[in-house]
Amino acid sequence: MPKTLRAKVITVGDSAVGKSAITQVFHSDGAHFPKSYSMTVGVELCVKSVNIPDTNDCVELYIYDSAGKELYSDYVHKFWEHPSVVMVVFDVTNETSFKSCQKWLERVKNKTNQELPGVLVGNKIDLVGRRVISPKIAREFAMKNSLEYCECSAKEMENVEAAFYFVANAFYRLYEEKVEVMNTLV
């Protein structure tokens, strides 16, 4: 019987960077980019399973998409308890949203003493002419913070899965490592 791991994914980033769009495109297998703009109020939960290559195993991602508005922050932070992995999203056309990434990352890290695999996601790469954050700058920030870097366009449904596959696989590897330790305890 294949095994199923379960991971809590916290998506953070400034308001309007595309967190909800990314989550929904991934959840609907690229069938659905939310056309009308509806702001996330508080927190939404989305569940989707990712198969791990070369195994029969999968990781079920419990994706908590939270609103970036301070207004909801007390409520939202309750859902951040015990994160398994983190996804920090910014908009490549918006410098402020990139500068905020450090702050978002720290907030989630403060919720746990454990290793926290994570990914930095630069969204809206379809807006080519308006881009202000280069892949190089983003990648440097990611590396400094031990994050993987992915970029995507939720609107064009381009490369959205990569970030989720990365966190699922990172969590899977973490499990394998921890079981290795459990095996050596006696």
Added chain:
Amino acid sequence: MFDVALTDAGAKVVLATASDEKHPPEHMIDGSEETFWSSTGLFPQEFVISFSGLMNINAVNLKTYQIHKMSIERSVQAEPIDFEILEEKEFTVTDMALQVEDFTFDEATAATHLRFVVKSGYDHFISVHQVSVDGTAARQ
């Protein structure tokens, strides 16, 4: 006194919230500390051990890794229902060594089933290497 939670004593794990076929729940009651059941992400996690019949229990001993908070509940019914809480405990963290924790009861406590709820862990994943239950069959 006798370990009534052993598979050899007729006990069974009737529910566990996670299963990796390499580390199945039966490993908690096979009498070996080397083999274990591992959780596969998120909390809470729980498992239920059913005895061969109604037991009077004096103590429960656990050999585990990375468990933070755990509670034990009992049921005296034939089916695993109507659980009531016996005790909740915060485990001491260990580094590269098993946690050894006891739940002892002042008076022998009757139970046909015990439910163990792992409310939180010191890591993403926890393991349970052995559950021993010191008890005797109750006269019914």
